[in-house]
Amino acid sequence: MRYRELGRTGLKVSELGFGTIPILSGHVPVLPKFFSPDNETAIAIMKKAFDYGCNFYDTAIPEEYGDAEKKLGEFAKTINRDEIIISDKARFYSGGDIYREVLRSALNLGTRPDIYFVHQVDDSNADEVFGKNGALDALYDLKREGRIGHTGIASHYYSVLYRAALDPRVDVLQGSGNILERGMLERIKKEAAFRGKGFILNKVFAAGLLIGPFSVPELIGGILGYPFSCALLGIGTFEQAEAAFAREYEPVDFTFEEVLNRIRKIFEPIGCDRCEKCICPYGHEIHTTFRQYNYFHLGKEFWAVNKLKMDLKRTVDHCRVCSEQVCMNECSRHIFIPEEIERVYSLLKAFGDT
Numbered sequence: 334m335r336y337r338e339l340g341r342t343g344l345k346v347s348e349l350g351f352g353t354i355p356i357l358s359g360h361v362p363v364l365p366k367f368f369s370p371d372n373e374t375a376i377a378i379m380k381k382a383f384d385y386g387c388n389f390y391d392t393a394i395p396e397e398y399g400d401a402e403k404k405l406g407e408f409a410k411t412i413n414r415d416e417i418i419i420s421d422k423a424r425f426y427s428g429g430d431i432y433r434e435v436l437r438s439a440l441n442l443g444t445r446p447d448i449y450f451v452h453q454v455d456d457s458n459a460d461e462v463f464g465k466n467g468a469l470d471a472l473y474d475l476k477r478e479g480r481i482g483h484t485g486i487a488s489h490y491y492s493v494l495y496r497a498a499l500d501p502r503v504d505v506l507q508g509s510g511n512i513l514e515r516g517m518l519e520r521i522k523k524e525a526a527f528r529g530k531g532f533i534l535n536k537v538f539a540a541g542l543l544i545g546p547f548s549v550p551e552l553i554g555g556i557l558g559y560p561f562s563c564a565l566l567g568i569g570t571f572e573q574a575e576a577a578f579a580r581e582y583e584p585v586d587f588t589f590e591e592v593l594n595r596i597r598k599i600f601e602p603i604g605c606d607r608c609e610k611c612i613c614p615y616g617h618e619i620h621t622t623f624r625q626y627n628y629f630h631l632g633k634e635f636w637a638v639n640k641l642k643m644d645l646k647r648t649v650d651h652c653r654v655c656s657e658q659v660c661m662n663e664c665s666r667h668i669f670i671p672e673e674i675e676r677v678y679s680l681l682k683a684f685g686d687t
C-alpha cells in the first residue's frame with residue numbers, strides 16, 4: 334500500500350480507503366449493494382483491510398449509512414486507535430444541527446472522528462453551510478474544542494468544492510470521479526486553489542457500474558494520476574477486501590476516447606466527462622441528466638429512470654425553445670447538448686415513463 338499526504342493536516346493516508354456502506358445491516362434507501370454482515374464479520378473484514386495497509390475508513394450517521402458508524406467504532410476498539418483515520422459525515426447544514434450530530438457520532442463511534450464532513454453540499458444549501466453560524470463555522474469550533482480532528486466539505490459539485498478550496502476553515506474535501514466521469518478531477522488537477530487541501534475521492538467504480546467494461550486494476554490504475562489523497566472503495570466481503578487492498582496498482586493511461594470506445598461495446602454513451610462547465614440559465618443539471626443516461630445502460634435502469642422523471646420533461650421543453658444555448662459555450666467535449674437531451678428523452682419515452 335502506498336500512502337499520500339492529506340493536504341496540510343499532517344496525516345498520511347493510504348492511497349486506497351475503506352468505504353463502509355457495504356458493511357451496513359438493514360435497509361437504507363438509494364444506497365448501492367451492501368452485504369449486511371453481522372458485527373463480528375464486519376469487524377473482521379475491516380481488520381483484513383487494515384492488515385493490508387488500509388488506514389482510512391469513511392462512514393456517515395445512521396440515517397445515511399445505517400449501523401456502519403457503530404461497526405466502525407467497534408472495529409476501532411480492536412486495534413491501536415492511532416493507526417487508523419476515521420472520517421465521518423452528516424447531511425445537516427446549520428451550525429446547531431451539525432454540532433449535535435458530531436457529538437452523536439462520537440458516541441456511536443466511541444471515539445473522536447478524525448475528519449468530519451458536511452455531506453452533500455450543493456448550490457441550494459451552500460450559503461447556509463458556508464455562512465455565519467452555518468455548519469462549517471460549527472465544525473471549525475468543534476475542531477478548536479478538540480472534538481474532531483479536521484473539518485471537511487463533501488459535494489458532487491465542482492462549484493462547491495472550489496468554494497471550499499478557497500475557504501481557510503476547510504481542511505479536507507470529498508468529491509466523486511472515475512475514469513469516465515473525470516472532468517472534475519481534471520479541473521482540480523489544474524486549479525492551484527486545491528493544493529494544500531486533502532482530497533478524498535469516491536465513486537471510483539461508479540457505484541460498481543464500471544466493473545465489467547473495466548477491470549478493478551484498470552479502474553484504480555486509471556485514476557492514480559489525479560491529485561487525490563485517498564480513493565474510497567466500498568467493501569462488504571473478505572473477497573472484496575482482498576481484491577482491493579492485497580496488491581499495489583500500477584497507473585493505467587486511458588484516454589477519454591479509449592474509455593468511450595470500451596463502453597461502446599455495450600451501448601453508445603453520451604460522451605460527457607462531467608466537468609460541470611455547462612451552466613444552463615434555467616438551472617437544468619445537464620451533467621446529471623447525461624449521467625443517468627449512461628448509468629441506465631450500464632445497469633441502473635429503474636434508479637436512472639426515476640431520477641430522469643423528476644425534471645427531464647421541463648428540460649426538454651426549455652431546450653426546444655431556447656435560442657441562446659449558452660450551456661454549450663464551455664463544453665470541453667463539444668457536445669451538442671440539446672440534441673443529446675432529446676436522446677435521453679427518447680429513452681424515457683421508450684421506457685413508457687415521461
Ligand code: SF4
Pocket residue numbers: 612613614615617619648651652653655656657658659660661670671
Ligand atoms: S439548450 Fe438552453 S435550456 Fe437547454 S440546457 Fe442549454 S441553455 Fe439550458
Ligand code: SF4
Pocket residue numbers: 516604605606607608609610611619620623663664665666667668670
Ligand atoms: S455536457 Fe460538456 S460541459 Fe457539461 S459536464 Fe458534460 S462534458 Fe462538461
